[in-house]
Amino acid sequence: MADFSWDVRSPLDRTLVAGPYGVQGDAGVALTEIRNFDLVQVMARRGKASEMAQTAQARFGVAAPETPKAVGASDATLIWSGPDQFFMLSKGGKHSIEALAPVFAGSASLSDQSHARALINVSGEKARTMLAKLSSIDLHPDVFGVGAAAATSMDHTSVTLWRGTDRNGQVVFNLLVFATFAQSLWHTILDSAAEYGVTIGHSEDLA
Amino acid sequence: MRITCPFCGERELGEFTYLGDAKPQRPAADASEEAVYDYVYLRDNIAGVMSEHWYHGGGCRAWLKVTRNTLTHEISAVEPAAGAGAAKVGA
Ligand SMILES: [Zn+2]
Numbered sequence: 001m002a003d004f005s006w007d008v009r010s011p012l013d014r015t016l017v018a019g020p021y022g023v024q025g026d027a028g029v030a031l032t033e034i035r036n037f038d039l040v041q042v043m044a045r046r047g048k049a050s051e052m053a054q055t056a057q058a059r060f061g062v063a064a065p066e067t068p069k070a071v072g073a074s075d076a077t078l079i080w081s082g083p084d085q086f087f088m089l090s091k092g093g094k095h096s097i098e099a100l101a102p103v104f105a106g107s108a109s110l111s112d113q114s115h116a117r118a119l120i121n122v123s124g125e126k127a128r129t130m131l132a133k134l135s136s137i138d139l140h141p142d143v144f145g146v147g148a149a150a151a152t153s154m155d156h157t158s159v160t161l162w163r164g165t166d167r168n169g170q171v172v173f174n175l176l177v178f179a180t181f182a183q184s185l186w187h188t189i190l191d192s193a194a195e196y197g198v199t200i201g202h203s204e205d206l207a
Numbered sequence: 208m209r210i211t212c213p214f215c216g217e218r219e220l221g222e223f224t225y226l227g228d229a230k231p232q233r234p235a236a237d238a239s240e241e242a243v244y245d246y247v248y249l250r251d252n253i254a255g256v257m258s259e260h261w262y263h264g265g266g267c268r269a270w271l272k273v274t275r276n277t278l279t280h281e282i283s284a285v286e287p288a289a290g291a292g293a294a295k296v297g298a
Contacts, residue, residue, distance in 0.1 A: 068215060082267035083214050085285070136219040151215060153222050153265035 007065060010035050010202070011112070011118050011179040021060075021198040028029030028126030032203050035073065037089060038096045041111040044084035049057055051107040052084070059103055060088075060095075070162040070174075077206070079162055079176075080149050086159065087113070087176070091206055097139045118182035120189070121203075122173040122187040126196035131173060133192045135161070141171065155188045157181045208280050213287055214267045222265030229258040229272050229288070254278055260288060 008017070010031050020027065029090040031048035042064075044052040056064035060073040072078075074092035075088035083166050088095055097112040104110055122131060138144060157177060164172040177185050192197065228250050234242040237258045251257075254277055261271045270288035275281070 060259045083269055136221070137216075151268070154220070155219075156265075158265055 007088070011182040012202075015183045016200060018134055019199070020046065021190060021200055022194030023197040027124060027199040029124040029193040029198045030097055030127075030191065030201075031132050031198060032121040032123075032201050032205055033202070034121055034206060035202055036204050037091055037114065037119060037176070037206060038093060038095050039111050039113040039117055039119075040088040040095065040100055041045055041081060041181075042088055042100070044107045044108050045106075048107045052104065055073040055107050056086075057080060059100075064185070065149070067074060068149045069071075069147050070164070071147065072165075078176055079160060081151055089119075089206065091204075098111075104155050106155065116179055117176045118179055120175040120182075120186070120188070122175060123167055123170055124169055124199075126135065126193070127173055130189070130193045130196060134188065159184050159185070190202065208282075210261060210263075210271070210273060210282060211285055212263050212266060212269070213285055214269055215263065218263070218266055222263060223271075224262040224264050226260035226262060226270075228253075229260045234244060254284070 010013050010033060016033055029087055033115070042056070043054065053064050056062075056078065060076055060078060062073045062078065064078055064086050065071050068080045070077055070079040076088060076095050079087040079089060081087050086147050088100065090096075093099065096114075097110055100110055131139055131154075135152065137150055137152055144150075146163050146165060149160065151158070151160055153159065154161075154175075158181075160176040164175050166172060176186075209217050210220065210223055231246050231250075234246050256274060256276050259273050259275055261273050263269050263271060264291045272286050272288045273282055274284040276283070
């Protein structure tokens with residue numbers, strides 16, 4: 001039998017070039033890829049939505065989102081991904097699929113998405129203006145406030161989008177995209193952001 | 208055209224896929240060949256209000272039942288299809 005040696009690496013590993021991009025000067029958009037996270041999709045089994053919600057409440061100390069929003073727990077973020085389902089985003093293995101499987105046994109089906117998605121953090125003065133070119137939903141703060149989430153499409157690609165806590169008085173958006181579509185969407189984002197000046201980086205910290 | 212998904216809110220048409228008439232009901236296992244043929248192949252070509260299945264594949268991936276006027280594209284109702292979102296339809 002052949003031996004395989006798989007490198008665990010980000011789907012943007014070869015594409016992402018840290019540093020400035022586009023127009024020179026003060027960057028209007030900051031793009032940061034977040035690497036090495038635990039991401040588990042939790043989907044209620046038939047007739048078990050309330051049981052799943054109670055289990056989530058007991059485990060994370062917050063109510064699982066029942067509408068499109070992202071809810072922060074002390075060491076994780078619960079992001080709505082559809083009716084009776086949510087993503088569990090965390091770090092360090094505490095809420096990995098191995099840890100969560102016995103907790104949700106019977107109430108929800110779990111699916112490990114840790115290596116199936118790329119997570120892109122978009123911030124900066126022009127973040128919303130740039131995303132408006134790609135998204136058909138209204139991202140104005142009056143409509144899409146802190147903690148708002150959406151399962152939507154950008155450039156024909158399914159994404160999970162949510163607004164994080166503001167950083168240095170600036171709006172922060174998070175984007176989860178399928179790993180195999182990450183490069184394509186990344187290039188589209190760069191094209192859209194170039195005119196505002198971009199600063200690119202990657203981080204291991206969940207924003 | 209926009210569809211107001213009961214789970215996601217108002218979204219552009221591009222996020223949805225059309226399945227077709229939501230009226231036909233699967234016949235019983237012992238139904239006649241004629242009834243099965245009708246269910247599988249025969250469709251009314253409605254000029255007016257009809258009930259349709261749409262899939263929100265570019266969003267929450269729920270199946271929806273949309274009441275739409277095929278002459279004006281006016282949408283008068285959108286509800287989750289059976290089994291989509293247990294909490295909302297009690298399935
Ligand atoms: Zn939807």
